[in-house]
Amino acid sequence: MSKSIRLAIFGAMALAVAGCQTNNQPQIVLSKKSPVELRAMQARAFETSDQNKALRTVIATLQDLGYGVDKVEPAAGTVSASKLAKLRMTATVYPRGPSRMIIRSNAVVMNLGVESQVDDPAFYKDLFFEPLGKAMFLTALELGSEEDVPPVADTASKTTAKP
Structure with missing residues (x-):
């Protein structure tokens, strides 16, 4: 068998094998x-000027809701998390003015190899x-660590003498 015939057969086999491959990329169904x-x-929008604290609160909220945090990029202000390998949520924290942070979330559901955008307002x-709003409120109320809190004076055990 000549070299050119072998190359032609090899090329045909390569095309046949390539044609048999399936596309493993998930199909994406965008929102209507x-x-x-x-x-x-x-x-x-949340009234806070601390992007880092807002990002930590987003992470804590996702974990409280049963998500596993997959990736955090503090410089970009993004968190990616997933739940039960079917639901993926990405949240981004970015400043809007000197005292406000915008938090935007995006959820995608994976079902039988098809990714679908969650577009139900009640879900978000x-x-x-x-x-998240409750967690941001509680975070705003935090006074810091116990070392930062001044000791409380015990006024019940003290008596004051009146002259």
């Missing part, structure tokens, strides 16, 4: 909602932003 509608349901409101 407009980008403006998505942004309205996916973003909330009830299953992310309400718990």
